[in-house]
Amino acid sequence: MKLKITIYLFAFVLLSIVLLEACKKSDATDNTSKTTPLTFTIPAGWPQPATNIFASNPLTEEGFQLGRKLFYDGKLSKDGNFPCASCHQQFAAFATFDHDFSHGFNNAFTTRNAPGLFNLAWMPLLHWDGGINHIEVQPLAPIAAPNEMAETIENVLAKLRTDSNYPNLFKAAYGSTEINSQKMLKALAQFMGTMVSSNSKYDKVQRGEATFTTAEQSGYTFFKSKCEACHKEPLFTDNSFRNNGLAVNSFLNDFGRKRITNLSSDSLKFKVPSLRNVELTFPYMHDGRLYSMRDVLDHYSTNLITTQPTLDPLLVSRIPMTTTDKNNMVAFLRTLTDTVFTKNPRFKQP
Numbered sequence: 382m383k384l385k386i387t388i389y390l391f392a393f394v395l396l397s398i399v400l401l402e403a404c405k406k407s408d409a410t411d412n413t414s415k416t417t418p419l420t421f422t423i424p425a426g427w428p429q430p431a432t433n434i435f436a437s438n439p440l441t442e443e444g445f446q447l448g449r450k451l452f453y454d455g456k457l458s459k460d461g462n463f464p465c466a467s468c469h470q471q472f473a474a475f476a477t478f479d480h481d482f483s484h485g486f487n488n489a490f491t492t493r494n495a496p497g498l499f500n501l502a503w504m505p506l507l508h509w510d511g512g513i514n515h516i517e518v519q520p521l522a523p524i525a526a527p528n529e530m531a532e533t534i535e536n537v538l539a540k541l542r543t544d545s546n547y548p549n550l551f552k553a554a555y556g557s558t559e560i561n562s563q564k565m566l567k568a569l570a571q572f573m574g575t576m577v578s579s580n581s582k583y584d585k586v587q588r589g590e591a592t593f594t595t596a597e598q599s600g601y602t603f604f605k606s607k608c609e610a611c612h613k614e615p616l617f618t619d620n621s622f623r624n625n626g627l628a629v630n631s632f633l634n635d636f637g638r639k640r641i642t643n644l645s646s647d648s649l650k651f652k653v654p655s656l657r658n659v660e661l662t663f664p665y666m667h668d669g670r671l672y673s674m675r676d677v678l679d680h681y682s683t684n685l686i687t688t689q690p691t692l693d694p695l696l697v698s699r700i701p702m703t704t705t706d707k708n709n710m711v712a713f714l715r716t717l718t719d720t721v722f723t724k725n726p727r728f729k730q731p
Contacts (some may be wrong), residue, residue: 394666416554417442419571421502426587430502433575434516438567443554444612446731448572451549451565453730456540457520458530459486459633465520465569466730468529472723474658475499475576486531494669496654497662499578499722503554503616509651511571511622512641541565558662576728578657579615580721582715587615593716599705600713604627607700611693617656617717624649624684625691630668637667648691660718674714678707703706 414466418677420441423429428460438444468483469475473499477483493509494672507513513522523529541547541560548558555564585591593601604612613619623637627651629636638647651667665671671680683704686692702710722728 431505434502440571442570444568447550448568450731451569452572459532465529469498472590474661474723476662482665484608485529489528491665497658499576510638510641516574520569535621544627571616571699578719578722581719582716596709596712597716600709604707604713610695611653612656618653621653623648623653624691626692626696658719660715674711
């Protein structure tokens with residue numbers, strides 16, 4: 382009799398374990414079915430990104446929404462005042478509006494101009510010096526920088542765990558209420574990586590939906606002959622690092638790409654920025670020293686230093702421009718403004 386009871390108890394325990402494991406597997410399967418897959422759409426005529434930044438981070442609506450909330454949440458900074466969005470404002474194409482440097486923790490300032498955030502999926506290297514090689518690790522730099530968000534990942538995670546909203550958001554996105562750095566960074570990558578700007582007047586002209594004015598067309602013609610070697614269409618950057626003849630900022634002593642490679646040949650080389658939304662992302666250059674598009678054109682036509690050893694060969698004779706050329710160039714550059722992107726409700730603060 383005791384043997385039978387023992388056998389029944391063993392069978393009951395074994396069945397319970399099997400059912401528990403089955404439930405666990407079912408829960409995991411159910412979570413996959415509950416997420417809403419998103420497709421990353423490459424605009425017609427655009428190249429494939431060099432790498433798929435979502436290869437190990439499948440896009441879902443739930444992951445995107447978690448990333449959006451994190452992007453606008455001050456909890457990622459030490460005192461709660463500096464979310465990612467404090468330096469990257471949507472109306473300025475996710476650059477810092479009208480500031481050469483951005484405000485950071487404890488009245489500090491950044492040491493480089495905040496670039497606009499868009500079309501990041503096509504950028505193999507990030508930051509002005511290319512020091513970041515993947516979008517998923519990019520947020521670590523500003524979060525930890527003492528003059529930016531001045532926080533630690535451990536403290537950020539602790540704050541998220543005590544927020545009643547986040548466990549459910551993480552569960553919706555990843556099937557578990559566990560909050561860790563990998564999930565947080567993947568969610569931010571989903572939000573930022575899907576910021577695609579491709580609906581400016583220029584794009585509509587390329588699609589046959591609009592036409593340039595005479596000045597815009599003349600500016601476009603000049604651009605294709607003098608500027609496109611570095612600012613390649615349709616991204617308007619070739620993602621290279623070049624010395625464009627700026628004098629060294631004596632306050633910052635920033636030598637750009639050389640900081641990363643330690644090569645003298647990379648001295649004063651900075652990433653070629655995209656010209657998309659250039660009307661909105663002023664001031665310009667890595668240190669925000671030029672405040673208008675005309676200032677930039679004056680730099681290339683007259684003011685750049687031609688005696689620097691690492692100056693880009695394309696600029697040794699500068700870029701001669703007449704006043705009319707400059708007016709037409711400004712007219713064309715304004716056609717790269719994408720208000721569909723800067724007003725897209727999907728990227729607004731939730």
